[in-house]
Amino acid sequence: MPENQNMPFLSVKDLVTEYKSDGKIVHAVNGVSLTLDRGRTLGLVGETGAGKTTIAKSIMRILPDVGSKIVGGQVLLDGRNLLDLPEHEMRKIRGNTISMIFQDPMTALNPVQRVGEQIAEVVKLHSDPGTDCEQRAKEMLEVVGIPAERYYEYPHQFSGGMKQRVVIAIALACNPLLLLADEPTTALDVTIQAQVMDLIVDLQKKFQTALLLITHDMGVVATVCDDVAVIYAGHIVEFGSKEQIFDHPTHPYTIGLFGAIPDMNEDEMWLHPIEGLPPDPTDLPEGCPFHPRCKHATDACKHGPIAPVTTADGHMCRCCRLDEISKEAN
Amino acid sequence: MGRYILKRLLWMIPIILGVTILVFAMMTVCPGDPAEIILGSTATQADLAAKRTQLGLDQPFLVRLGKYMSDVFLRFDLGKSWITGVSISASIPERMSRTMILAIVTLVIAFGLGIPLGITAATHQNKWQDSVSMVLALIGVAIPNFWLALLLIILFSVKLGWLPAMGIEAGLASYILPALSNSAGALANAARQTRSSMLDVIRADYITTARAKGVPEREVITKHALKNAMIPIITQMGTTFGRLLGGAMVIETIFSLPGMGLYVINAVNNRDYPVVQGGAIVLAIAFSLAMLLIDLLYAAVDPRIKAQYASAKKGNAKKVKANA
Amino acid sequence: MLKPVKKKSEFARVMKQLAKNKLAILGLIILLAEIILCAGAPLFTKYGVAEMDYMSFMDPTPSAEHIFGCDSMGFDIYTRVLYGGRYSITIGIAAIIISACIGIVIGSVAGYFGGQVDNVIMRLLDVIQAIPGMLLMIVISAMLGPGFVNTILALSVSSIPGMARMLRANMMKERGNEYIEASQSINCSKPRIIFIHLLPNCISPIIVQATMGVAQTITLAASLSFIGLGVQPPTPEWGAMLSASRAYIRQYPHMVIFPGLAIAVTVLALNLLGDGLRDALDPKLKN
Numbered sequence: 034m035p036e037n038q039n040m041p042f043l044s045v046k047d048l049v050t051e052y053k054s055d056g057k058i059v060h061a062v063n064g065v066s067l068t069l070d071r072g073r074t075l076g077l078v079g080e081t082g083a084g085k086t087t088i089a090k091s092i093m094r095i096l097p098d099v100g101s102k103i104v105g106g107q108v109l110l111d112g113r114n115l116l117d118l119p120e121h122e123m124r125k126i127r128g129n130t131i132s133m134i135f136q137d138p139m140t141a142l143n144p145v146q147r148v149g150e151q152i153a154e155v156v157k158l159h160s161d162p163g164t165d166c167e168q169r170a171k172e173m174l175e176v177v178g179i180p181a182e183r184y185y186e187y188p189h190q191f192s193g194g195m196k197q198r199v200v201i202a203i204a205l206a207c208n209p210l211l212l213l214a215d216e217p218t219t220a221l222d223v224t225i226q227a228q229v230m231d232l233i234v235d236l237q238k239k240f241q242t243a244l245l246l247i248t249h250d251m252g253v254v255a256t257v258c259d260d261v262a263v264i265y266a267g268h269i270v271e272f273g274s275k276e277q278i279f280d281h282p283t284h285p286y287t288i289g290l291f292g293a294i295p296d297m298n299e300d301e302m303w304l305h306p307i308e309g310l311p312p313d314p315t316d317l318p319e320g321c322p323f324h325p326r327c328k329h330a331t332d333a334c335k336h337g338p339i340a341p342v343t344t345a346d347g348h349m350c351r352c353c354r355l356d357e358i359s360k361e362a363n
Numbered sequence: 364m365g366r367y368i369l370k371r372l373l374w375m376i377p378i379i380l381g382v383t384i385l386v387f388a389m390m391t392v393c394p395g396d397p398a399e400i401i402l403g404s405t406a407t408q409a410d411l412a413a414k415r416t417q418l419g420l421d422q423p424f425l426v427r428l429g430k431y432m433s434d435v436f437l438r439f440d441l442g443k444s445w446i447t448g449v450s451i452s453a454s455i456p457e458r459m460s461r462t463m464i465l466a467i468v469t470l471v472i473a474f475g476l477g478i479p480l481g482i483t484a485a486t487h488q489n490k491w492q493d494s495v496s497m498v499l500a501l502i503g504v505a506i507p508n509f510w511l512a513l514l515l516i517i518l519f520s521v522k523l524g525w526l527p528a529m530g531i532e533a534g535l536a537s538y539i540l541p542a543l544s545n546s547a548g549a550l551a552n553a554a555r556q557t558r559s560s561m562l563d564v565i566r567a568d569y570i571t572t573a574r575a576k577g578v579p580e581r582e583v584i585t586k587h588a589l590k591n592a593m594i595p596i597i598t599q600m601g602t603t604f605g606r607l608l609g610g611a612m613v614i615e616t617i618f619s620l621p622g623m624g625l626y627v628i629n630a631v632n633n634r635d636y637p638v639v640q641g642g643a644i645v646l647a648i649a650f651s652l653a654m655l656l657i658d659l660l661y662a663a664v665d666p667r668i669k670a671q672y673a674s675a676k677k678g679n680a681k682k683v684k685a686n687a
Numbered sequence: 688m689l690k691p692v693k694k695k696s697e698f699a700r701v702m703k704q705l706a707k708n709k710l711a712i713l714g715l716i717i718l719l720a721e722i723i724l725c726a727g728a729p730l731f732t733k734y735g736v737a738e739m740d741y742m743s744f745m746d747p748t749p750s751a752e753h754i755f756g757c758d759s760m761g762f763d764i765y766t767r768v769l770y771g772g773r774y775s776i777t778i779g780i781a782a783i784i785i786s787a788c789i790g791i792v793i794g795s796v797a798g799y800f801g802g803q804v805d806n807v808i809m810r811l812l813d814v815i816q817a818i819p820g821m822l823l824m825i826v827i828s829a830m831l832g833p834g835f836v837n838t839i840l841a842l843s844v845s846s847i848p849g850m851a852r853m854l855r856a857n858m859m860k861e862r863g864n865e866y867i868e869a870s871q872s873i874n875c876s877k878p879r880i881i882f883i884h885l886l887p888n889c890i891s892p893i894i895v896q897a898t899m900g901v902a903q904t905i906t907l908a909a910s911l912s913f914i915g916l917g918v919q920p921p922t923p924e925w926g927a928m929l930s931a932s933r934a935y936i937r938q939y940p941h942m943v944i945f946p947g948l949a950i951a952v953t954v955l956a957l958n959l960l961g962d963g964l965r966d967a968l969d970p971k972l973k974n
Contacts, residue, residue, distance in 0.1 A: 095574045097566060120580075128576035135575075140568035145590050145665055155576040187666040203576065381814030386826060393830045505955035507906045509913050510929065510947030517940045609819025613910045617933075627822065628914060631829045639826060647817045 041068035042243050043092075043211055044109040050084075050091045050267075052101030057315040061087040063267040063322075064106070069260075071210060074237065074244040076254040076275075078290070079264035080311055085247040086136070088264070089213040092245075093131055094123055110211065129159035132204040133213040134233070137220045138197035142188040148199050149174065149184030152206050159207045173202040177232060194225035201232060208240050215247045230257065251290070255279065263287045266312050266322035273348035283350045285327045285358060321353065329354050364662070367672040371658065375651045382647040383435065383640075387428055390636040400634045401445045431640075441641035446633050451641040454626070459645065461531065462615070462622035466607040468542040473549035474600060478589075480550075481557025485565060486584060496554060503551025508610070512544035512617045529619040541618045545610070549603045556599045560592040567591070593664045601657035605650050704967035711963020717956035725772030734763040736770040736923060747939055755945040758928070759935055760921065764942065768949045771923035774835065776953065778924070779905035782842035783897050789843070790850025791893065795881045797851065798858025805855070812848040820845050824907065828916045835924075838917040842904050853896055857889030864888075891968040895961055902957035909950050925950050 050062035061084045069075045077085045090096050092108050094115065108115040110130065115123065132155075135141040143151060152170035160166065171181035177198040188196055197217065204212060214233060218226040234257055237244050246258060254261055254275065261278040263271040263286065271284040282288045289307035309326035312318055318325055324334040333353050343349045352358065398414035399406065406414075419427055434440045441451035484496040519540060520528035531537045564570065565588050573587045574580075612624030619625070623642055630638035662669040705711055724731055734740075739761035740753070747757040755764035797808040815823065823845045831837035861867070862885065870884050909926025911917030913933075918924035920931040925946045932942035 090571075093575055095571055097571070124577045124579060126577070127574070128578075133575045135568060135572060137568055141572050143569040143573065143587055143591070144667060146587075151572075154578065158577050187670075189667045189670065200572070203572070377810070378813050378817050381810070382817050385814060386818070389826055389830050394832060501955060501958060502951075504958055505902075505951045507909055507947060507950050507954070509910055510943070510950065513929070513933065513936055513943045513947065517936060517943075521937050521940075605819055606821070609821035609823075610910075612821055612825065613914055616914050628825065631825055632915065634829075639829070643818055643822055643826065646819055646822055650819055651817055 040109070040112050042071045042111060043067075043069040043245075044107075045088070045092065046107040046109065048088065048091055048106035048108065049104040050087050050096065050101065051104050052096070054100070054315070059314045060317055061101075061267055061314060062091060063317070065264075065267070065269050066106075067262050067269065067272065069211070069243045069245060071243045072237075072241040073260065074234075074246055074258045076258035076261045077245065077247045077264055078249060078251065078254055078261060080249065082311060082314070083264045084267040084314075085264055086215050087267075089133060089215055089245065089247060092211075092213065093127055093133055095127070095133075125159070128155045128203075128209075129207045130209060131211040131213065132207065132209040134197075134200055134204045134215060134217045136216040138193055138200050139220065141200050142196055144188050146187075147185050148188055148191065149186075152199065152202050155203050156206050169206065170202075173206045174199075176205070176236070177202045194221050194229065197221055197225075197229055198232070201229070201236075205236050205240075209242060211243045211245070212237065213245045213247070216249070217246075218250070218253070219248075263290070266314065266317060268322055268351065269349075270323065270352070271348075271350045273350075274346075277346070277348040281348070283348070283355060283358065284323075284352050285329050286323050288358075289326075321351070329358055364669070364672065368655070368659070371655050375648070375655070378651060379644065379648055380432070380436075383432060383644055384428065386640050386643040387431055388424075390640055391424060391427075393634070393636065395634050397445065397634075397636065435641075435644065441644070442637040444630070444635050444638050446630075446635045446638075451638055455623070455641065455645055458621060458623050458626045459649070461620060462608065462611050462624060463649075465538055465541055465545070465611055465614070465620065465622060466604060468538050469545040469549060469607055470600065470604060472542055472546040473603065474553050474596075477550040477553025478557045478596065480554040482561055482584060482589065484554065484558040485561035488562065493558075497558070500551040500554045503547045504555070506547055508544050508548055509613045509617055511547050512540065512614055515540050515544055516617075531620055537618075537620065541614045541620055544617075545607060545614050549607070552603065553596065553599060556596055557592065560595040561588060564588045564592040590664060594661060594668075597657055597660050597664065600660075601654055604653050604657075608646055608650055608653070701964075701967045705963050708963040708966065710959045711967075714956040714959030714963065717952065718960065721772060721953060721956070722776065725769050725776060728766070728769040728773065732763070732766040732769060734766040736766055737762065737921070738766075747942070749941055756939070756941040758932055758942050759939075760931075762921075762923075764928075764945050767923040767928060768925070768945055771925045771928055771946065772949065772953075774918060774922060774924040775905050775908060775926075775950070778835070778839050778842065778908045778918075779901040782839045782904045782908070783846065783900045785839070785843035786846040786900075787850055787893060787897050790847045791854055791886070793847065794851035794854030795858055795886060798855035799862060799877070799881050799885065801859070801862075808851075809855075812851060815845075816848045821907070821910070824911060825914075825916055828911060833916055833919050835918050835922065838908055838911060841911070841917075842908055846900055846904065850893065850896065850900075853892055854889060857892060858885060861885055861889050895965045895968060898957055898961035898964055902954040902961070905950060905953055905957075 045065060045067050048062055048065045052059050052061060063084075065084075065088055067075065077088065079085055087096070091103050092115070094103070096102070103116060106116070110126075115126065118126070142148065146154075149167065149170045152173050153166040156164065156166040156169045160169070167184070171184055174181050174184060179195060179198055179202075183191075188199075191199065197220070201217070204214075212233075217233060218229050221229060230253060233244070236242070244257075246253070248254060258275050260272070260274055262269045263278070263284065265286050271278065271282070271287045278287065279291075282291055286307070292307070307326055308328075312322055312325065318335070320333075320335040320337060321327070321330070321339045324330040327334065331354065339351050339353050341349050341351045342355050396411070396415075397418060397420060398411040401418075402410055402414055415421055419430065431442075434442065439452060441455070443450055444454070480496050480500070484493040487493050516528045519526045526540050527533045527537050528540070561584075565584075567588075569591075570583060570588055573583045578587070608623075610624075611622055612628050614620070615622045615624035616628055623646060627639055627642040627646075630636070630642065662672055728736075740757055740763065747753075747759070747761070749756040753763050753765065755768065758764055758767065793808060793812075797805040818826075824841045827841040827844055828837060831840060867880060867884060870880050875884070905925075908917055908924070909929065912919075912924050912926030913930045915930060918927045920927045928946040929943055932939075932946070935942050
């Protein structure tokens with residue numbers, strides 16, 4: 034946790050989000066709390082389906098309205114609870130103060146609207162009347178490395194990487210203070226991934242943007258993030274600075290995650306995948322959600338909510354066998 | 364784009380020639396002696412024989428067909444009605460315009476109300492608005508238009524006396540009941556189509572992108588979702604329009620509205636075959652033009668389809684080069 | 688040997704899916720009830736189809752004796768609606784069966800062989816479809832003359848192109864699959880490949896189309912009879928009944944209400960069933 038006495042720029046408290054699917058309630062996000070300051074980057078890591086995207090969409094309040102809702106918690110941005118804002122106030126924030134980069138560039142752009150207009154639209158929504166939105170959109174195209182004359186083209190004339198640049202241009206057109214990037218490079222060719230990531234980071238540095246980076250690529254986390262939150266089944270199981278998480282992972286799940294990454298320095302025969310599957314979000318296990326897959330699990334893990342343990346330097350871990358495991362690791 | 368339109372127009376030529384041959388052939392095998400139809404049953408054998416020669420009926424089928432086609436396509440003359448002797452080409456414009464007014468008014472009512480109804484249903488999926496709209500749509504599809512016409516006449520003409528039940532003397536008011544009876548089914552289909560294609564689109568990622576930009580919900584639906592959902596709706600418009608051109612016959616008969624439908628129906632009942640042939644050809648041309656218009660609408664709505672049309676042109680150009 | 692197993696389970700799945708759809712079941716029940724009522728008409732009414740009630744000329748409106756009232760000839764409308772259903776439903780089903788059979792053959796040939804064969808067939812269908820459907824039907828009935836069988840023929844001819852096109856499109860999609868290559872490699876004859884291997888895999892949209900088609904055909908048959916070109920009065924086909932009663936619309940609206948209601952209810956039931964079948968056959972379409 035940041036130590037400054039000022040309020041953090043973004044502070045999510047006990048966020049709970051559910052949606053209904055086939056009559057069952059999917060517990061997507063279960064009491065997530067996190068903080069993020071301007072100019073900093075927080076990585077949200079975890080498996081597919083762990084609720085990372087839902088957290089981002091909850092912050093922006095753009096969950097698909099069929100059956101999904103934010104059940105509890107707060108999203109404080111500069112001290113204002115976004116969840117209490119009326120829709121028209123929230124609309125002024127979306128795309129302006131907070132914006133989001135989506136996972137799949139192939140489907141994130143409107144196929145029947147010119148790419149330039151898609152950028153100009155967000156500018157127009159959030160700038161003073163009389164602003165030359167087209168000019169601004171062209172500038173943004175140049176910023177993300179696309180010639181301005183392609184303003185008038187349609188998404189189908191762009192490659193995947195170019196589309197993602199347009200998505201980024203849309204997200205950054207209004208100089209957001211908070212950027213939510215949902216696996217911005219997953220759908221791209223490996224060769225373009227680094228370029229796109231560099232672009233995001235450069236722009237972040239330039240505008241002092243707070244960046245919430247959702248990814249399951251630990252390599253990206255290592256190069257880009259300041260802090261890391263490890264998500265499992267809609268819970269944050271471990272939170273700390275990048276160094277803390279990488280050098281001293283404490284939660285069995287985090288340790289397992291690193292076990293699943295090949296280590297270049299050692300000559301390993303086998304990777305160590307985590308046994309079992311993530312739990313069914315409609316029927317989460319009681320107690321620690323990870324206990325069915327955890328080799329350290331005891332009876333204590335199967336009951337009640339697990340209290341987070343935070344060390345003096347802000348390294349949080351939600352595990353009731355923390356002491357035993359860290360002793361074992363040493 | 365211009366070349367695409369030209370290509371499509373050229374394609375219409377063989378189709379229309381085909382329609383002409385088909386209809387001409389069907390009329391030829393229709394029962395009844397044309398000479399007797401024209402002169403009536405009291406005519407003498409000599410008169411009948413003379414009439415047959417005059418009509419060229421003693422000549423072989425192919426010769427008659429050839430003559431008819433050269434009249435129609437080279438001199439734009441559809442011949443004269445056997446019954447009234449009036450030139451068919453001269454009668455058609457006025458009647459066609461009435462059928463078109465009826466079709467357009469119907470289309471405007473059906474899609475003007477059907478699309479918003481479908482959008483409401485889609486944006487309130489599984490809520491009461493959805494159920495009510497879809498029950499209405501199911502009923503609308505089920506009610507035969509000619510029966511609805513009778514019911515509307517009972518209500519608005521007989522009981523209330525608000526609107527005329529027949530003729531066109533009352534100007535546009537005369538078209539209200541015919542258009543209403545015609546539009547119920549079309550409206551229902553439009554609403555169902557709109558709902559289902561909006562549901563397909565509404566969960567697309569680019570809709571989330573639009574919301575994330577801070578676009579007001581109303582605009583998300585009308586500007587982003589609807590335009591993407593339009594293609595199947597436009598297809599529906601095309602089929603509806605085609606059905607209206609042909610199906611107008613029943614409605615025009617009920618309301619004695621002297622459009623193309625009534626013209627052709629009366630001709631069929633009086634065995635006035637040149638009128639049936641002429642009517643069929645003109646309706647087929649109108650129908651093909653409408654379909655072309657629909658294809659152009661696709662291109663106007665979706666740049667990908669426009670690009671396809673353009674690249675089809677390029678592809679052909681390549682083929683031509685390769686052949687040369 | 689795998690295919691029959693798959694087909695059976697597919698059928699079971701579709702039926703299970705259909706059984707879950709309350710509206711579709713409602714449609715099915717209405718239809719079955721109608722078919723029973725119409726087929727066994729004499730059991731459900733005390734009047735004959737051509738039995739005149741001379742008393743009714745004074746007041747033909749619905750009464751305890753004649754629940755739907757009597758028509759201008761003094762016939763009991765309820766009885767005639769039941770007997771008329773025999774004609775209307777038969778026309779609808781027969782016309783669709785004929786057009787589906789012909790459409791399937793034409794569409795299969797075009798879709799399987801492709802190339803020039805396909806080209807010729809499609810251009811012919813283009814020509815037929817360039818004539819608005821109702822007009823085509825009218826011209827055909829003018830050619831054949833009115834009557835029950837001719838109405839069926841006129842209706843089937845005009846719905847062939849739609850069926851053929853749909854099947855062709857599916858055939859072309861399905862043709863590329865490897866099991867077709869496999870059947871070619873074991874030297875199956877072409878008709879065998881088309882009808883035994885390909886057809887069962889592209890038939891579902893046709894089934895849905897046919898269900899909806901019966902509804903449409905009943906309406907079209909009624910409109911044809913209504914304008915005097917289909918089944919002729921005094922045959923109690925629903926459209927013909929409406930046509931005959933049209934002149935009395937001012938004094939006795941009940942004469943046009945009940946036959947039309949019969950059409951509407953039948954079409955509604957068929958559409959409910961068709962919607963249900965479509966959802967059951969293609970879960971993707973259901974949201």
